[in-house]
Amino acid sequence: MALRHPAPASSLDASFLSRIASLKLHDLRLSLRPLPFTASFCLPHRVPQGSSSSPSQPSQERLVVAADALDLDASAIKRAVLTTGEVTIFNTIESFKELDKKQFLHNIATEMCRQIDSGEVEENPSLLVRCDVIVFSDLKDYKHYYWFAFPALCFPDPPTLSDSILSMEDVMSSDMIHQLHIGYNGLLESSGNGIPPFFIVVEDKDANTVSVKPLSHYPACAQSGKQVLFGFVDHSPLQSNPGWPLRNLLYFLNRRWSLSDVTVLCYRDFSENMQRESQAEWHSRQGRRADSDRVKETLSWELNQKGKLGPRCADLAPFMDPKRRAIESADLNLKLMRWRFLPNLDTESLSHKRCLLLGAGTLGCNVARSLTSWGFRKITFVDYGKVSYSNPTRQWLFEFEDCLSLSRSDVSLQAAADRLSRIVPNMEAEGFELSIPMPGHPVAEELQGKVLADVAKLADLIQHADLIFLLTDTRESRWLPTLLCACKSKPCINVALGFDTFVVMRHGVPDPANATDPQQIPSCNLGCYFCNDVVAPMNSTRNRTLDQQCTATRPGLSPIASSIAVEIAVSLLHHPKGCLAQADTEEEQEGTDLGILPHQIRGFLSSFSNVVVQGRPFKHCTACSAVILNQYATRGNEFLLRAFNEPNFLEEASGLTDMLREGEALMEDWEDDEVEELEP
Numbered sequence: 104m105a106l107r108h109p110a111p112a113s114s115l116d117a118s119f120l121s122r123i124a125s126l127k128l129h130d131l132r133l134s135l136r137p138l139p140f141t142a143s144f145c146l147p148h149r150v151p152q153g154s155s156s157s158p159s160q161p162s163q164e165r166l167v168v169a170a171d172a173l174d175l176d177a178s179a180i181k182r183a184v185l186t187t188g189e190v191t192i193f194n195t196i197e198s199f200k201e202l203d204k205k206q207f208l209h210n211i212a213t214e215m216c217r218q219i220d221s222g223e224v225e226e227n228p229s230l231l232v233r234c235d236v237i238v239f240s241d242l243k244d245y246k247h248y249y250w251f252a253f254p255a256l257c258f259p260d261p262p263t264l265s266d267s268i269l270s271m272e273d274v275m276s277s278d279m280i281h282q283l284h285i286g287y288n289g290l291l292e293s294s295g296n297g298i299p300p301f302f303i304v305v306e307d308k309d310a311n312t313v314s315v316k317p318l319s320h321y322p323a324c325a326q327s328g329k330q331v332l333f334g335f336v337d338h339s340p341l342q343s344n345p346g347w348p349l350r351n352l353l354y355f356l357n358r359r360w361s362l363s364d365v366t367v368l369c370y371r372d373f374s375e376n377m378q379r380e381s382q383a384e385w386h387s388r389q390g391r392r393a394d395s396d397r398v399k400e401t402l403s404w405e406l407n408q409k410g411k412l413g414p415r416c417a418d419l420a421p422f423m424d425p426k427r428r429a430i431e432s433a434d435l436n437l438k439l440m441r442w443r444f445l446p447n448l449d450t451e452s453l454s455h456k457r458c459l460l461l462g463a464g465t466l467g468c469n470v471a472r473s474l475t476s477w478g479f480r481k482i483t484f485v486d487y488g489k490v491s492y493s494n495p496t497r498q499w500l501f502e503f504e505d506c507l508s509l510s511r512s513d514v515s516l517q518a519a520a521d522r523l524s525r526i527v528p529n530m531e532a533e534g535f536e537l538s539i540p541m542p543g544h545p546v547a548e549e550l551q552g553k554v555l556a557d558v559a560k561l562a563d564l565i566q567h568a569d570l571i572f573l574l575t576d577t578r579e580s581r582w583l584p585t586l587l588c589a590c591k592s593k594p595c596i597n598v599a600l601g602f603d604t605f606v607v608m609r610h611g612v613p614d615p616a617n618a619t620d621p622q623q624i625p626s627c628n629l630g631c632y633f634c635n636d637v638v639a640p641m642n643s644t645r646n647r648t649l650d651q652q653c654t655a656t657r658p659g660l661s662p663i664a665s666s667i668a669v670e671i672a673v674s675l676l677h678h679p680k681g682c683l684a685q686a687d688t689e690e691e692q693e694g695t696d697l698g699i700l701p702h703q704i705r706g707f708l709s710s711f712s713n714v715v716v717q718g719r720p721f722k723h724c725t726a727c728s729a730v731i732l733n734q735y736a737t738r739g740n741e742f743l744l745r746a747f748n749e750p751n752f753l754e755e756a757s758g759l760t761d762m763l764r765e766g767e768a769l770m771e772d773w774e775d776d777e778v779e780e781l782e783p
């Protein structure tokens with residue numbers, strides 16, 4: 104009778120497939136590097152001889168692939184036969200289908216032959232119990248195609264049984280069978296990883312003794328002249344049919360030790376229900392030693408659900424929580440950018456960065472949109488205005504209904520935050536109603552407490568943010584956040600719009616390289632929004648016509664400028680020096696994988712052109728100069744109140760007044776000199 108073995112059937116945990124998909128997306132990307140995994144054979148429900156199998160009683164060995172199969176601690180598993188192999192994850196369904204299956208198995212068989220020849224199998228017999236799986240995961244639709252292969256090393260002519268299967272009771276006394284169990288248990292205790300799949304049984308009929316030893320002891324035992332049986336832990340559920348690993352054992356015995364006529368003990372251990380069977384004695388005859396050119400890998404691919412030779416498909420989409428699916432899908436395109444274009448893109452880090460948007464108007468809405476696309480998930484709005492009828496067309500977080508119902512600014516901010524969460528379920532968005540105190544807007548005595556509370560709240564929000572966007576609609580409202588961000592060395596991205604021009608810039612922060620006095624805050628590495636000005640910010644809302652008040656701009660300008668602001672922020676976060684990075688220009692660049700990290704971009708929609716500009720920090724800047732930062736650091740609120748209340752305070756405090764006075768004096772001197780020289 105020829106030896107026949109159906110390939111085992113796989114039973115895998117859906118989490119294993121999810122883990123594979125995650126590894127493909129995050130770590131492997133386009134790599135086809137196979138990953139090692141470990142699975143185990145489950146104990147079968149025995150099908151009695153002669154009866155047909157039913158669905159509840161599988162007729163095949165069942166391979167269990169657990170959720171943690173990729174990082175299973177094999178040494179922790181004692182009561183199962185383990186199988187190891189590799190999972191190869193393909194990049195396209197076509198390459199998965201077109202894989203040369205024959206060559207694939209041949210490569211594995213060649214490797215197994217090498218392990219037999221090198222003696223590795225004797226030391227680790229589980230190398231003969233190997234399975235491999237090929238996978239294609241459709242990451243978008245959560246469909247996984249997989250196909251298990253159980254490589255079998257075969258002779259050109261299959262081994263045959265020399266006799267019918269014998270029960271152990273027929274060939275051993277009950278005392279010897281008892282010794283066999285004890286010996287096997289001893290082997291189990293001393294084994295490191297799972298149940299040893301193969302072993303030898305040394306029988307001394309004269310002394311009526313039986314001992315169980317590791318496979319590697321065979322050559323020594325054979326020399327002693329004792330009878331040796333080859334033991335094999337049989338998980339086959341069929342009484343009449345031994346399991347699939349027997350085939351590889353027979354090949355091994357022939358190739359390694361030139362054995363062509365062996366007696367095999369199929370050890371069937373059912374300790375879970377206290378029933379132990381150890382029966383079936385097999386003989387296998389093989390004419391000659393198998394050499395490498397006589398190995399023939401049989402087609403041992405698993406059958407699919409239809410009972411045909413083909414891959415199985417697991418569609419996990421129906422089991423996905425829709426919210427989780429939305430969250431994962433939202434990140435998919437970003438993570439795919441890491442496959443080819445930006446391997447070092449840190450999407451995980453972006454999702455944890457806390458973004459503070461000062462201004463929830465047109466710019467705030469557009470910046471929030473871009474941040475969401477980039478995978479930022481922590482967004483805080485600060486504003487004080489309410490939604491007006493003109494807003495929804497440009498401010499996409501608001502709708503017409505909001506103009507009717509949202510008469511209070513705190514409610515409108517919450518609406519904006521809620522809408523963001525409706526787009527991506529894992530968005531953490533919140534809004535704070537806060538009026539940013541401004542220079543040139545004097546604080547009445549009775550309002551001083553509230554204004555200082557607003558200052559404290561703003562300082563606290565900036566302190567806890569990782570990225571600040573300055574998106575307010577007046578120049579003077581940007582002064583206090585600029586000062587606070589510089590003081591706290593926080594990255595601040597400023598966006599300002601004209602009618603058809605914009606400026607997007609990242610503000611500098613105090614640079615330790617500029618430190619001269621350890622007690623003093625040093626000057627910044629780059630300029631801020633106010634560094635180009637020779638006048639302090641003042642109340643710009645007086646005497647303005649409606650078109651000036653509403654910042655009439657070309658509608659495309661805000662989305663363009665907002666997108667550039669977020670792109671600069673992402674580049675900044677990926678730069679090793681962060682906010683201390685010097686400004687790259689097209690000629691001089693350090694940059695990141697994303698390209699250059701500029702200081703500022705000035706855009707001109709009338710000519711559809713952008714210019715990359717670098718602005719030096721100005722030592723008399725009214726917002727970020729060291730002299731201003733140090734005065735604020737020592738005098739705190741008293742300094743701020745004077746800045747809000749006294750018209751020329753900042754110009755004097757920053758040294759701007761003196762500088763202008765000196766400049767005028769120089770001009771006068773120069774003019775006097777000119778006049779003198781002209782005199783005859």
Ligand SMILES: [Zn+2]
Pocket residue numbers: 630631632633634720721724725726727728
């Ligand atoms: Zn400045």
